[in-house]
Amino acid sequence: MTFKLNNLHYNLPGLVRRLGYKPMGYTPQNELNCVRPLGGNYPRFHIYAKEETRVIVFNIHLDQKKPSYEGTPAHGGDYESDTVRQEVERIKEIIYESA
Numbered sequence: 001m002t003f004k005l006n007n008l009h010y011n012l013p014g015l016v017r018r019l020g021y022k023p024m025g026y027t028p029q030n031e032l033n034c035v036r037p038l039g040g041n042y043p044r045f046h047i048y049a050k051e052e053t054r055v056i057v058f059n060i061h062l063d064q065k066k067p068s069y070e071g072t073p074a075h076g077g078d079y080e081s082d083t084v085r086q087e088v089e090r091i092k093e094i095i096y097e098s099a
Contacts, residue, residue, distance in 0.1 A: 001084050004055045005095055012051055018098075019091055021047060031059070042066055045087055046077075058091070060084060 012032050013023050021034035031048040038044060048059040062078040078084060 001079055002059045003088055004057050007054055007056050019094055
C-alpha cells in the first residue's frame with residue numbers, strides 16, 4: 001500500500017525511528033528501507049520511504065515470513081489487509097500529532 005504525507009521538514013531516518021521502525025539502508029532507487037517487527041523477526045512491517053518535493057512517499061507491506069529461498073524476494077507479503085491499513089493510520093496519527 002502506498003501513501004503520501006506532507007513533509008513537515010522531517011529528517012527521514014529520524015522520522016522512521018520515531019515511528020518505531022529500524023532503518024536498514026537505502027535502495028538503489030534512493031528509498032529508505034525500514035522494518036518494524038511485531039515480535040521476533042517475523043511477521044514485520046516493511047516500509048520503503050522516499051522524500052519527494054514537499055511529501056514523503058511510504059510504500060508499506062507486512063512480511064508474513066522470511067523469504068523462502070536465498071536470493072528471492074518472495075516473503076508472503078500482505079499489502080492491503082486491515083492490519084496494514086491500521087498501521088498506516090497509526091503512522092499518520094503519530095506524524096500529525098507532533099506537527
